[in-house]
Amino acid sequence: xxLITKDTDYAIRALSYLxxxxxxIVTVAQLSRELDIPQPFLRRILQRLSAAGVLRSQKGKQxxxxxxxxxxxxxxxxxxxxxxxxLTLMECLKNPKTCVNSSTCPLHRKMKEIQxxxxxxxxxxxxxxxxxxxxx
Amino acid sequence: xxLITKDTDYAIRALSYLxxxxxxIVTVAQLSRELDIPQPFLRRILQRLSAAGVLRSQKGKQxxxxxxxxxxxxxxxxxxxxxxxxLTLMECLKNPKTCVNSSTCPLHRKMKEIQxxxxxxxxxxxxxxxxxxxxx
DNA sequence: ATATATGATACTATTTTAGTATCATTTGTC
DNA sequence: GACAAATGATACTAAAATAGTATCATATAT
Ligand code: FES
Ligand code: FES
Numbered sequence: 596x597x598l599i600t601k602d603t604d605y606a607i608r609a610l611s612y613l614x615x616x617x618x619x620i621v622t623v624a625q626l627s628r629e630l631d632i633p634q635p636f637l638r639r640i641l642q643r644l645s646a647a648g649v650l651r652s653q654k655g656k657q658x659x660x661x662x663x664x665x666x667x668x669x670x671x672x673x674x675x676x677x678x679x680x681x682l683t684l685m686e687c688l689k690n691p692k693t694c695v696n697s698s699t700c701p702l703h704r705k706m707k708e709i710q711x712x713x714x715x716x717x718x719x720x721x722x723x724x725x726x727x728x729x730x731x
Numbered sequence: 732x733x734l735i736t737k738d739t740d741y742a743i744r745a746l747s748y749l750x751x752x753x754x755x756i757v758t759v760a761q762l763s764r765e766l767d768i769p770q771p772f773l774r775r776i777l778q779r780l781s782a783a784g785v786l787r788s789q790k791g792k793q794x795x796x797x798x799x800x801x802x803x804x805x806x807x808x809x810x811x812x813x814x815x816x817x818l819t820l821m822e823c824l825k826n827p828k829t830c831v832n833s834s835t836c837p838l839h840r841k842m843k844e845i846q847x848x849x850x851x852x853x854x855x856x857x858x859x860x861x862x863x864x865x866x867x
Numbered sequence: 868a869t870a871t872a873t874g875a876t877a878c879t880a881t882t883t884t885a886g887t888a889t890c891a892t893t894t895g896t897c
Numbered sequence: 898g899a900c901a902a903a904t905g906a907t908a909c910t911a912a913a914a915t916a917g918t919a920t921c922a923t924a925t926a927t
Pocket of ligand 1: 685687688702703740
């Protein structure tokens, strides 16, 4: 019933924050304080965003994180995918084989439509549009 | 990441099946065979649908279940609510208190819009529209 | 050299989902 | 009335996902 988990939510909040100071390098400690998110948890989240190419990281003293791309190119859908895999409204839409008898399941087609629509909407939401910076 | 759980999915399939023979009383055993769903699990699902007033049940010999209402008055959203509670895309939209600092979370408003839109869509999907019987 | 930062990864606790098991109650049939 | 066939209610278990912690390795500015 939850479309957005904590990982994703925290990630979005961190990205929005970072988009306010695109040039600045910010440490996990700072972000953790600023956003009131448990530091070790946030740390792993930022590491994943780095690995995914959304953030750029700098190791060592004076290191930290900053955006790797322009805020208006980072879509909510991508962040969801990083932490939760591709958005799927029901198991059946991902693994059609688990559809025991798809002919008796009229839900399939309808949900597929809704899922596509939802994905489109989530593509429309970018970090820029959330922080009010850059293109809407 | 899953909007529709098995309970809901099975429930919908059972309701769709029952809507094909609105007068007939069908037992769990029959439905379980027909839809290939584990009988004890399906049984509990149908019981909940009964308690919720979506199905009507008849105890004892020759007993079973049938729709309590017309297929076009049973909305997907209601079935989801029965098994999963009110549809909520993120924790924050249900318990705003868990929003540590809603001013730093720009996601809130956007997701609320999307959630409302999604709910409307799920209200539009009825058992009738799924089984192709009654009003679309 | 050293303190400060991230990289990688393993671990734990909690909650949700999926499913089972059982005893109680109702009811048609003989 | 006895009995079998059905649901009502509810407690229980197993597996998976979510939320979070802990730790060791590596890079780097001073
Ligand atoms: S069994 Fe495939 S959508 Fe329900
Ligand atoms: S903290 Fe409320 S929506 Fe993210």
